[in-house]
Amino acid sequence: MSPSTVSQYVNKRYHYMGEKTKKKVAEAIEELGFHPNTVARSLKQKKTLTIGVIISNILHRYSTVVSRSIEDYCYNYEYHTIICNADDNPEKEQKYVEMLLAKQIDGLIVVPTNHNRELYQSLKDRNIPVVFLDRYIEGLEIPTVVVDNQKITEQAINHWIEAGHRRISLITAPLKVSTRIERVEGYKQALRKAELPIEDTYLHHVKMKDVQDVCRQMLELEQPPTAILAASDLVLVELVKFIKQEHIQVPDELALMVFDEVHLAELHEPPITTINQPFYEMGQKAASLLMDMIDHKPVEDKKYEFEATINIRESSETKLLNKGVL
Amino acid sequence: MSPSTVSQYVNKRYHYMGEKTKKKVAEAIEELGFHPNTVARSLKQKKTLTIGVIISNILHRYSTVVSRSIEDYCYNYEYHTIICNADDNPEKEQKYVEMLLAKQIDGLIVVPTNHNRELYQSLKDRNIPVVFLDRYIEGLEIPTVVVDNQKITEQAINHWIEAGHRRISLITAPLKVSTRIERVEGYKQALRKAELPIEDTYLHHVKMKDVQDVCRQMLELEQPPTAILAASDLVLVELVKFIKQEHIQVPDELALMVFDEVHLAELHEPPITTINQPFYEMGQKAASLLMDMIDHKPVEDKKYEFEATINIRESSETKLLNKGVL
DNA sequence: TTGTAGGCGTTATCAG
DNA sequence: CTGATAACGCCTACAA
Numbered sequence: 001m002s003p004s005t006v007s008q009y010v011n012k013r014y015h016y017m018g019e020k021t022k023k024k025v026a027e028a029i030e031e032l033g034f035h036p037n038t039v040a041r042s043l044k045q046k047k048t049l050t051i052g053v054i055i056s057n058i059l060h061r062y063s064t065v066v067s068r069s070i071e072d073y074c075y076n077y078e079y080h081t082i083i084c085n086a087d088d089n090p091e092k093e094q095k096y097v098e099m100l101l102a103k104q105i106d107g108l109i110v111v112p113t114n115h116n117r118e119l120y121q122s123l124k125d126r127n128i129p130v131v132f133l134d135r136y137i138e139g140l141e142i143p144t145v146v147v148d149n150q151k152i153t154e155q156a157i158n159h160w161i162e163a164g165h166r167r168i169s170l171i172t173a174p175l176k177v178s179t180r181i182e183r184v185e186g187y188k189q190a191l192r193k194a195e196l197p198i199e200d201t202y203l204h205h206v207k208m209k210d211v212q213d214v215c216r217q218m219l220e221l222e223q224p225p226t227a228i229l230a231a232s233d234l235v236l237v238e239l240v241k242f243i244k245q246e247h248i249q250v251p252d253e254l255a256l257m258v259f260d261e262v263h264l265a266e267l268h269e270p271p272i273t274t275i276n277q278p279f280y281e282m283g284q285k286a287a288s289l290l291m292d293m294i295d296h297k298p299v300e301d302k303k304y305e306f307e308a309t310i311n312i313r314e315s316s317e318t319k320l321l322n323k324g325v326l
Numbered sequence: 327m328s329p330s331t332v333s334q335y336v337n338k339r340y341h342y343m344g345e346k347t348k349k350k351v352a353e354a355i356e357e358l359g360f361h362p363n364t365v366a367r368s369l370k371q372k373k374t375l376t377i378g379v380i381i382s383n384i385l386h387r388y389s390t391v392v393s394r395s396i397e398d399y400c401y402n403y404e405y406h407t408i409i410c411n412a413d414d415n416p417e418k419e420q421k422y423v424e425m426l427l428a429k430q431i432d433g434l435i436v437v438p439t440n441h442n443r444e445l446y447q448s449l450k451d452r453n454i455p456v457v458f459l460d461r462y463i464e465g466l467e468i469p470t471v472v473v474d475n476q477k478i479t480e481q482a483i484n485h486w487i488e489a490g491h492r493r494i495s496l497i498t499a500p501l502k503v504s505t506r507i508e509r510v511e512g513y514k515q516a517l518r519k520a521e522l523p524i525e526d527t528y529l530h531h532v533k534m535k536d537v538q539d540v541c542r543q544m545l546e547l548e549q550p551p552t553a554i555l556a557a558s559d560l561v562l563v564e565l566v567k568f569i570k571q572e573h574i575q576v577p578d579e580l581a582l583m584v585f586d587e588v589h590l591a592e593l594h595e596p597p598i599t600t601i602n603q604p605f606y607e608m609g610q611k612a613a614s615l616l617m618d619m620i621d622h623k624p625v626e627d628k629k630y631e632f633e634a635t636i637n638i639r640e641s642s643e644t645k646l647l648n649k650g651v652l
Numbered sequence: 653t654t655g656t657a658g659g660c661g662t663t664a665t666c667a668g
Numbered sequence: 669c670t671g672a673t674a675a676c677g678c679c680t681a682c683a684a
Contacts, residue, residue, distance in 0.1 A: 001670090001671090002670070002671045002672070003661080003662075003663090003671090003672095004662090004663070004664085004665095004670080004671060004672080004673090005669095005670060005671065006662095007661095007662065007663055007664095008663090008670090010662095011663085016669055016670095017669070017670085018669065018670085021669080021670075033452075035424075035427060035428060036428060036661085036662080037369075037428065037430060037660090037661050037662070038428040038429045038430065038662095039365055039368050039369045039374065039429065039430045039660090039661080039662090040369050040660070040661035040662040040663090040676090041661080041662055041663075042365050042662090042676095043363075043365045043366050043369055043660090043661080043662075043675095043676050043677065043678090044661080044662045044663050044664085044675075044676050045662085045663075045676085046676075048365065058390065058394060064384065064390065068384060068411070071411065080408070080425060080429075082406070082408050083409055085394070085397065098361075099406060101361060102361060102362060102363065102364040103364045103365065103406075104363060104364065104365050126359075237589050237593070240593045241593065244593065244595070262589075263563050263588075263589075263590050264589050264590050264593060267563070267566045267567065267570065267590060267594070268593070269570070269594075269595050327654090327655095328654065328655045328656075329655090329656095329677085329678075329679085330654075330655065330656080330678095330679075330680080330681095331653090331654060331655075332678095333678065333679055333680090334654090334679095336678095337679085342653060343653070343654085344653065344654090347653080347654080362677085362678075363676090363677050363678070364678095365676090365677080365678090366660090366676070366677035366678040366679090367677080367678055367679075368660095368678095369660050369661065369662090369676090369677080369678075370659080370660050370677085370678050370679050370680085371660085371678085371679075372660075
């Protein structure tokens with residue numbers, strides 16, 4: 001009984017193999033507790049049946065959804081995923097990319113930090129199948145699965161403008177990635193179209209540790225905002241801490257909205273309006289695009305845009321305007 | 327310039343190598359864009375510098391903490407982690423174990439589903455370094471990092487008994503694992519010591535989708551409970567939904583406590599008392615034990631117990647007893 | 653100090 | 669239908 005015969009058997013290429021041979025092999029495998037070695041197989045076949053996923057920051061709830069979605073998709077295709085958390089750190093991102101490539105992964109899904117253009121370009125040059133998720137990087141010709149952040153933000157702000165709000169704030173993390181920049185753009189666009197002024201005092205892009213500070217600054221303004229849009233669940237956590245501490249009434253004194261559905265929003269008193277991005281579907285799409293690239297099927301290098309929706313709850317529906325402390 | 331010279335260089339074994347040789351190698355590497363192939367290296371060295379982590383259910387907040395903790399630890403040791411989510415499904419758990427072994431991981435950290443004894447035993451027999459986390463499996467001689475769930479639950483229930491509560495409820499997921507069984511035991515023990523009756527109507531181990539139902543059942547009792555301990559964040563979510571729906575006043579009508587710190591608890595109105603398990607430290611410990619096993623250092627096959635603590639907040643501090651609707 | 657040869661476990665190819 | 673052989677890319681001896 002030769003290695004190659006066993007190999008045939010293990011890989012179910014035994015159309016013709018003699019019954020007794022099959023049986024003998026099966027018995028031997030059982031008896032010796034033989035388990036094929038994926039590493040050797042990968043070396044020979046130059047395929048690992050594994051993809052890498054680099055998440056920007058696992059603390060965001062949506063990261064969990066995305067990684068879960070991709071894993072689910074791969075599970076059905078007998079592909080495996082290695083999930084890495086770059087922690088919003090370009091160096092860590094680079095290290096992980098190199099590690100994953102050294103491990104000969106067949107493809108890569110990245111929520112890019114946006115500070116590694118050369119790295120991204122080199123992936124492209126090396127012909128590594130790559131799909132970006134959530135964030136678009138200008139001029140790189142890499143398929144990217146995103147939401148139209150500008151549009152949905154404009155809609156959200158419009159909702160408030162139509163309800164009579166005139167002093168609307170947006171708080172986001174630092175503007176390092178397209179997602180946040182587009183949200184700011186949508187915010188400005190909505191104000192512009194309504195011919196409202198764009199006040200620096202209402203528009204903040206700060207680190208999480210500074211969110212409560214800018215809230216306090218706004219609270220002390222002569223004309224504090226009557227509504228705040230939090231650009232992520234992490235911003236919301238800080239915002240809610242502040243609101244509780246200051247005993248601010250939502251929505252009467254201050255209206256709220258937040259990007260991404262989290263339990264904290266749904267179960268807050270009052271429930272908080274959320275902007276929902278279909279991250280599960282987006283993860284599936286990214287995985288499916290990547291599989292196509294790996295199989296050398298043609299894939300367009302473009303933005304694959306998904307629709308976000310606003311789930312209106314009590315927190316954004318101010319009843320009596322111009323009565324707020326903020 | 328031969329492969330071995332390059333290998334020496336890449337592995338930094340160039341104490342004696344001639345300066346010009348070093349330079350030549352470095353240049354060649356740069357020019358050809360050479361990247362060592364981990365797969366081939368692993369095959370030769372029979373070491374992948376990778377460990378597998380199997381999480382029971384990624385929906386629990388603590389799973390995120392644990393996987394993050396292990397990843398952090400490994401990052402410093404140049405080890406990589408492959409994280410798998412068994413979804414509380416023993417079959418999935420088994421499939422992942424086999425996959426990870428086929429990938430020749432050097433060790434395994436598992437939050438076991440407890441329905442794969444044979445599998446666990448076979449790992450032991452095959453001499454695969456394994457560490458269990460959060461859940462203890464009787465009679466397997468595998469190092470296990472846990473919290474003393476019985477003790478901390480007893481303390482928590484005692485806190486309420488001392489405050490005058492007489493009708494205390496515990497809601498947990500089905501009793502498939504040691505963690506939950508121990509919590510029930512601690513609950514019973516506290517009641518027994520206080521010579522209070524153990525009522526089936528107050529003690530529930532049900533699936534998440536049934537949590538609201540048992541809450542409703544309890545609400546309709548002649549003597550509804552005055553306090554409920556939720557045995558996980560997932561139970562809490564269901565419980566809070568119910569409480570909001572029924573407009574139950576916490577803590578005046580019903581006192582609350584929950585296992586595991588989550589934003590929902592901290593930021594709930596009123597803030598919810600949490601039982602905090604040091605999962606980050608536990609993850610670090612599990613990783614460090616595993617590394618020791620991989621390095622063939624002696625590791626005791628025992629329970630490594632960590633202390634949980636109770637973070638008392640408003641939700642558990644009923645002011646006026648025996649006034650509740652529950 | 654550098655180069656050569658053999659082997660890690662698997663599979664593809666081709667001869668028996 | 670089955671088995672021998674080479675090769676995947678790297679590393680370790682050992683030889684030069």
